[in-house]
Amino acid sequence: EAQVTQNPRYLITVTGKKLTVTCSQNMNHEYMSWYRQDPGLGLRQIYYSMNVEVTDKGDVPEGYKVSRKEKRNFPLILESPSPNQTSLYFCASSPVGGDFWSPLHFGNGTRLTVT
Amino acid sequence: AQTVTQSQPEMSVQEAETVTLSCTYDTSENNYYLFWYKQPPSRQMILVIRQEAYKQQNATENRFSVNFQKAAKSFSLKISDSQLGDTAMYFCAFRNYGGSQGNLIFGKGTKLSVKP
Numbered sequence: 001e002a003q004v005t006q007n008p009r010y011l012i013t014v015t016g017k018k019l020t021v022t023c024s025q026n027m028n029h030e031y032m033s034w035y036r037q038d039p040g041l042g043l044r045q046i047y048y049s050m051n052v053e054v055t056d057k058g059d060v061p062e063g064y065k066v067s068r069k070e071k072r073n074f075p076l077i078l079e080s081p082s083p084n085q086t087s088l089y090f091c092a093s094s095p096v097g098g099d100f101w102s103p104l105h106f107g108n109g110t111r112l113t114v115t
Numbered sequence: 116a117q118t119v120t121q122s123q124p125e126m127s128v129q130e131a132e133t134v135t136l137s138c139t140y141d142t143s144e145n146n147y148y149l150f151w152y153k154q155p156p157s158r159q160m161i162l163v164i165r166q167e168a169y170k171q172q173n174a175t176e177n178r179f180s181v182n183f184q185k186a187a188k189s190f191s192l193k194i195s196d197s198q199l200g201d202t203a204m205y206f207c208a209f210r211n212y213g214g215s216q217g218n219l220i221f222g223k224g225t226k227l228s229v230k231p
Binding site for chain 2: 033035040041042043044045048058088090092103104106108109
């Protein structure tokens with residue numbers, strides 16, 4: 001089954017404790033992206049990647065890191081989480097080029113709470 | 116930079132009636148795609164409908180249709196015969212054609228409640 005898998009689905013942590021949210025897709029998609037969703041703000045892009053070893057900042061990259069060492073994986077790293085990073089996070093993927101018509105495939109989301 | 120605006124934070128409709136959600140966007144590009152996504156309480160993101168900018172004909176998917184006005188940069192979603200299962204957040208989204216500008220940009224969403 002074609003899917004984007006995010007883990008964990010729920011995470012509660014404390015300020016300053018490094019964490020990683022994993023994202024993996026099995027569709028051989030070049031494009032992957034991370035979004036955070038906050039009430040009244042919609043989905044805002046954190047980082048995106050057009051292919052392996054190619055990453056770029058979105059609209060709200062501060063406090064986050066990503067890496068794209070393999071095509072299928074795109075982990076989101078919070079080196080020193082703070083309470084303002086409490087949010088719902090989504091990973092998404094799609095083909096690129098002429099297939100931009102294709103919709104994004106989304107993971108099921110990760111609800112992160114930083115206390 | 117491209118922006119997407121959804122001016123209705125919340126809407127409600129009676130079951131079986133028709134409702135229209137508005138969306139406007141700002142871009143200087145000529146080739147792009149527009150999408151409506153639905154997010155039910157399960158928080159899953161589900162594609163509802165999509166439109167290519169170069170196509171004048173409005174997209175339709177069963178009870179869902181769009182009114183795409185390219186010159187006005189407007190992309191509204193019409194839901195006919197509303198059902199209780201249509202209760203969800205609806206996000207309008209914009210995507211440039213190709214290159215590094217191919218990011219999906221979302222509006223802030225409209226919370227739709229369908230009442231029995």
